[in-house]
Amino acid sequence: MRSTAGAEGGDPVARDEYGDRRVAITGIGVVAPGDPGRKAFWELMTAGRSATRPISLFDASRFRSQIAAECDFDPIAAGLSRQQVRKWDRTTQIAMTATGEALEDSGIAGEADPLRTGAMVGTACGMTISLDSEYAVVSDEGAHWLVDQAHAAPYLYDYFVPSSMAAEIALAAEALGPVGVISSGCTSGIDVLGHAASLIEDGSADVMVAGASDAAISPITVACFDAIKATSPRNDSPETASRPFDRTRDGFVLGEGAAMLVLEEERHARRRGAHIYARVAAHASRCNAYHMTGLRSDGAEMADAIRAALDRARLDPSAVDYVNAHGSSTTQNDRHETAAYKASLGHHAYRTPVSSIKSMIGHSLGAICALEVAACALAIEHSVVPPTANLHHRDPECDLDYVPLTAREQPLSTVLSVASGFGGFQSAMILTKPN
Incomplete structure (x- = not known):
């Protein structure tokens, strides 16, 4: 259990129904x-x-x-x-x-x-x-x-x-x-x-x-x-x-x-009456301890990071409305994370829109995931799923809904953003719509 004390002499800190500061x-x-x-x-x-x-x-x-x-x-x-x-x-x-x-x-x-x-x-x-x-x-x-x-x-x-x-x-x-x-x-x-x-x-x-x-x-x-x-x-x-x-x-x-x-x-x-774009509901990370640039084809480590984030947010996989993919545009990564979504979200993965904004702004290394979280918060704010640009000929081994070419209007309450990095690092973050 985390501390319930705020700053000394200040107001008691906010708690939700699970006792956590949001x-x-x-x-x-x-x-x-x-x-x-x-x-x-x-x-x-x-x-x-x-x-x-x-x-x-x-x-x-x-x-x-x-x-x-x-x-x-x-x-x-x-x-x-x-x-x-x-x-x-x-x-x-x-x-x-x-x-x-x-x-x-x-x-x-x-x-x-x-x-x-x-x-x-x-x-x-x-x-x-x-x-x-x-x-x-x-x-x-x-x-x-x-x-x-x-x-x-x-x-x-x-x-x-x-x-x-x-x-x-x-x-x-x-x-x-x-x-x-x-x-x-x-x-x-x-x-x-x-x-x-x-x-x-x-x-x-x-x-x-x-x-x-x-x-x-x-x-x-x-x-x-x-x-x-x-x-x-x-x-x-x-x-x-x-x-x-x-x-x-x-x-x-x-x-x-x-x-x-x-x-x-x-x-x-x-x-203080601030505008709230979204909540950061949970974050989790894993490492595959496998290869500096290689990924296991089953996506097990990314899938486990996703499951851990969902568990920490106390959300069922069926709650995910949109996945902001790592989507780096390499065969190895695209197939790896497709497998991870199927393993972590089950059949719901086939009903969930997935897209990669790297198709439009490239891969800015350490910065890209922060840009992707910003995009997720704005997607929740505007009820719009960004598209995957340049997707004309889908890889048959990547058989999910990757929102090709055109943005999609859709109410979003829960968004999953994932990241994959050299060294086998795999991370996931859950954002949710504020009440």
Whole structure:
């Protein structure tokens, strides 16, 4: 049983019928491929448009895969100062921009005790672009093994440690409570939100500003995925390259982005009249302890994470109205998670719409799951299931309802979002409609 005490001298904490503190999403901030902002993100999702294009952030002509889903992000236009642009890596720039939108959306400023407010950020790759470019400077484009640190930027240490991003988010949120970083590869975005929600549930905080950011479209990242042939080489048709569950798929499309959410103890939110998008009902994660990039075909570990999340939320599988898939657009993953849905949801899996927004915004590594949770909250808010773009020829081994091409209007009370990452990480989160 979790503690029933709130902050010393404060109001007693809210409990539902099971004795748990409930977690509400009261603010959403997004920088995603295409135009930045929560509204533009949702419009792209519901229109089924792709933001994938030839890489413009560097010369990618030497690489096998030369396409990516880039954010149309201008830091000055987004309100950052030139000093902030100089100091912050692109990963931090988009995280801070998303944080600002989330805080404004929630109206939390001045409404929360700083000692009961925390900040958590997830990232798979940290400050890749700045580390890549700074190494080129100190090594004279790789000419010298013994580098000259005298030429390094004064913020090189900040680029080296992802905790610098969490510190900046805490400063923006005036958070004096729990602050930290989660880096669990491609499940980072969902795991950080799950951890932040647990801090609220167990009484360690009333408000958490949490989410994930990755901006890793750089030569080193593209080379890494080229080496294992994980990304699509469909350079002549970038907008159709990400095609989850389609039998013609040939790899995922690298992306970038950030999503930050304001999570709040529900009675705290209602007391101040905050708008609630959804509740975070449960989170669970598993690992297959099997292979760095390989997945077991039966999807057992993902299925167990889904079952654990449903059990924790005290929900029957038949309650799930929509599944936001990992849907990376690789044959191995698409078949793995299809098997997981059948194992965890039973026959209800055949009646449940499943879709992948990676078909439109690519795979932004650690950030994508936070973007997907944001999409789930907006789906509940608007009663719309986003489509799977580019799905024209369904893989016969993927025989569920993947909402091809066109968004679908449908009331949503319970949404499942899943994530799968290199190393065998499997995570699931349940969002529910607020009363």
